[in-house]
Amino acid sequence: MTPLHIPTPLLEHRALSAALDKRVLLKMENSQPSGSFKLRGIGLLCQRAVAAGADHLVCPSGGNAGFAAAVAGVALGVRTTILVPQTTSAAVRQKIADIGATVIVHGAVWDETNVEAQRLAGAPGAVYVPPFDHPDIWEGNSSMIDEAVAQSRAMDAEFDVVVCSVGGGGLMSGVLQGLHRHGLAKVPLIAVETEGAASLRASMRAGALVSLPAITSLATTLGAKRVAAEAYAWTGRHSVLSVVVSDAQAVAAARRFADDMRVLVEPACGAALAAGYNKVDELARFRRPLFIVCGGIGVDLAALAA
Numbered sequence: 001m002t003p004l005h006i007p008t009p010l011l012e013h014r015a016l017s018a019a020l021d022k023r024v025l026l027k028m029e030n031s032q033p034s035g036s037f038k039l040r041g042i043g044l045l046c047q048r049a050v051a052a053g054a055d056h057l058v059c060p061s062g063g064n065a066g067f068a069a070a071v072a073g074v075a076l077g078v079r080t081t082i083l084v085p086q087t088t089s090a091a092v093r094q095k096i097a098d099i100g101a102t103v104i105v106h107g108a109v110w111d112e113t114n115v116e117a118q119r120l121a122g123a124p125g126a127v128y129v130p131p132f133d134h135p136d137i138w139e140g141n142s143s144m145i146d147e148a149v150a151q152s153r154a155m156d157a158e159f160d161v162v163v164c165s166v167g168g169g170g171l172m173s174g175v176l177q178g179l180h181r182h183g184l185a186k187v188p189l190i191a192v193e194t195e196g197a198a199s200l201r202a203s204m205r206a207g208a209l210v211s212l213p214a215i216t217s218l219a220t221t222l223g224a225k226r227v228a229a230e231a232y233a234w235t236g237r238h239s240v241l242s243v244v245v246s247d248a249q250a251v252a253a254a255r256r257f258a259d260d261m262r263v264l265v266e267p268a269c270g271a272a273l274a275a276g277y278n279k280v281d282e283l284a285r286f287r288r289p290l291f292i293v294c295g296g297i298g299v300d301l302a303a304l305a306a
Contacts, residue, residue, distance in 0.1 A: 001051070004043035004075050005032055008144070010151035013291070015260050016276050023157050023288045024276060027148050030265055030295030037294045038068035040144060041137030041170060045129060046072035048136055054127035055079065060117035062110055063092045063298045064266075065131030070101035081120060085113045092298045109215070111225065132170025133228040141174020142181065148290060149182050159290035161283070163190040165272040166200050168224035169231025171294060176234045188239040190282050190289075192272045194250050199227045201242045204235055241282045249274040255304055257293075264304075266296030 008031050013024040029037035042065055046057055057080040059069035066082035073080030080101040084093060086108050097103045107113040121128035130137070145162075152158050162179070166172050172191055179187050191200055196216030203209050211226040234240060245253075247267065254270030256277055257263060265273075272291055275283060283289060 044140030145178025
């Protein structure tokens with residue numbers, strides 16, 4: 001089964017390397033055909049579902065997961081319906097519709113959208129495509145670590161920590177699965193969330209999986225009230241360092257990254273980058289951090305400026 005995603009570059013962030021006195025590596029997932037890492041996991045889930053007989057993909061999403069599902073649906077030649085909450089911008093809705101998917105706006109928040117998606121997915125031939133909480137998604141996302149391990153060794157720059165943004169936890173779960181597959185269980189993960197969307201931090205502090213009362217962060221694609229149970233479970237079997245940054249720091253990091261690397265990413269991606277630009281204490285002891293540049297379609301220059 002040929003993957004729907006593509007291998008992505010591993011680059012060195014020379015300006016940030018100099019500022020931190022480290023060798024900063026960037027896994028450029030923004031260059032996926034879907035604009036984000038999401039195509040890895042969602043693409044694999046959709047391929048397996050269609051191979052098993054599904055002919056209609058139904059995905060509830062704030063944007064990036066739906067865009068990835070739409071890209072997968074076109075590649076696989078099946079009908080795709082993407083449900084988004086009212087908070088998803090008109091521009092993102094249009095980007096998804098332009099691919100050829102049906103876009104339905106339902107619910108004030110994603111949780112309401114999700115209930116409707118599960119109802120539609122009950123129809124014959126339909127399959128529910130969750131945005132982050134599924135073993136196929138974690139497995140697909142783990143493939144970026146397969147690439148990063150080989151690429152970093154070729155550069156003689158094997159990473160000693162991974163930094164990634166956390167929303168629902170699908171990226172985090174895939175990264176950790178990949179690390180363990182390659183015998184890198186001792187490589188810590190710095191999990192970065194934004195204030196107002198820090199459901200992993202809340203669960204780690206509570207010592208149990210908990211839900212946030214509401215999402216108040218501007219980084220809406222990190223807006224999961226409750227992180228995946230798998231992501232929380234990983235905190236009990238791997239060194240996960242929790243970092244929370246402000247919306248302002250995430251946006252500022254996205255703007256600096258655009259200047260530094262000529263690449264535009266969402267504030268949700270800027271959250272992970274902010275850990276580097278703001279020299280968080282958790283990074284201090286590491287020499288070769290690997291930042292997952294997760295990308296995102298819900299951004300433009302005007303939005304960042306605003």
